[in-house]
Amino acid sequence: MVAVLAVKRLGDAKSRLVSTMGDDAAHGAETSGGDTSGGKIAADSAPATLSPAQRERLRADPGAFVLAMFADTIATLHEAGIRDVVVVTPDHRVRERAQQLAAHVVDEPGDVAGDLNAAYALGAATARTRWPAHRQVLIVQADLPAAQPTSLREIVDAAVERGESMVTDRAGTGTSLLLRPMTAHELPRFGPDSAAAHRAAGVVELDPEHLLWPDVRTDVDTVGDLIAALRLGVGEHTRSVLKDVRIPGATASGVGEQSDAS
Numbered sequence: 001m002v003a004v005l006a007v008k009r010l011g012d013a014k015s016r017l018v019s020t021m022g023d024d025a026a027h028g029a030e031t032s033g034g035d036t037s038g039g040k041i042a043a044d045s046a047p048a049t050l051s052p053a054q055r056e057r058l059r060a061d062p063g064a065f066v067l068a069m070f071a072d073t074i075a076t077l078h079e080a081g082i083r084d085v086v087v088v089t090p091d092h093r094v095r096e097r098a099q100q101l102a103a104h105v106v107d108e109p110g111d112v113a114g115d116l117n118a119a120y121a122l123g124a125a126t127a128r129t130r131w132p133a134h135r136q137v138l139i140v141q142a143d144l145p146a147a148q149p150t151s152l153r154e155i156v157d158a159a160v161e162r163g164e165s166m167v168t169d170r171a172g173t174g175t176s177l178l179l180r181p182m183t184a185h186e187l188p189r190f191g192p193d194s195a196a197a198h199r200a201a202g203v204v205e206l207d208p209e210h211l212l213w214p215d216v217r218t219d220v221d222t223v224g225d226l227i228a229a230l231r232l233g234v235g236e237h238t239r240s241v242l243k244d245v246r247i248p249g250a251t252a253s254g255v256g257e258q259s260d261a262s
């Protein structure tokens, strides 16, 4: 299996994360799914906080945070045994980081820029040419810092003989990852309400009850997503960028623990 990731220009990335920064300080963490109640952290779960210094750091360089989550996502792929990785990006910092992580980088051409599905299709086409022996491609979001290799392996096993398959995000509306035969040529349907779009296109939803794999479902777009990821435990690169984030119940390192995905 080969994995394909796409990362947009870092200067344009994570606008929702930056715009939700501060919500946690004023109101308790804003969330977009999972353990929520009325859009807020459930009453029986203590509010998490980002420190003012940490919020300032994220605001000042969201790109460093994107790169950290990207590195943790690739580390998890590697630990799950997926060594062949294609990254499509127009950004030089992402390119350099991807190369350090032994990924094959595709420079995003101007006519693809701004079109995530075209970027994924370009990555899959490159993977077909570069590694023709692979039978499956895993199109995966690059912002899954809590993802665990064991979950990825379970997902790959669950997809056997199921055709094109997906796992939704924790809100159930987006798509964390899509598994396809290498021979699939049509554009994927990532973007707003992509879970419904993929379902309508005949993609099999793995674990439709959403009972499994919260770590893989937690893509980080908002502060609420970030808190959810930290509670699950994130990889070492994300931990390092967020080293002074305080999460109730966390250990002395200050964030949730993740034993084997970094």
Ligand SMILES: Nc1nc2c(ncn2[C@@H]2O[C@H](COP(=O)(O)OP(=O)(O)OP(=O)(O)O)[C@@H](O)[C@H]2O)c(=O)[nH]1
Binding pocket: 006, 007, 008, 009, 012, 013, 014, 015, 016, 017, 088, 089, 090, 108, 112, 113, 114, 115, 116, 119, 141, 142, 143, 221
């Ligand atoms: N290469 C490439 N990657 C993209 C493109 N659009 C989105 N992505 C990536 O796809 C993932 C989801 O993208 P978005 O949700 O649109 O953007 P985001 O930066 O995560 O968050 P927002 O700015 O809040 O929308 C992120 O990893 C992006 O970097 C694109 O046009 N080209």
Ligand SMILES: C=C(OP(=O)(O)O)C(=O)O
Binding pocket: 116, 169, 173, 174, 175, 176, 189, 190, 191, 192, 193, 194, 195, 219, 221
């Ligand atoms: C692009 C997607 O994700 P998000 O915008 O939530 O990062 C998606 O779920 O299809």
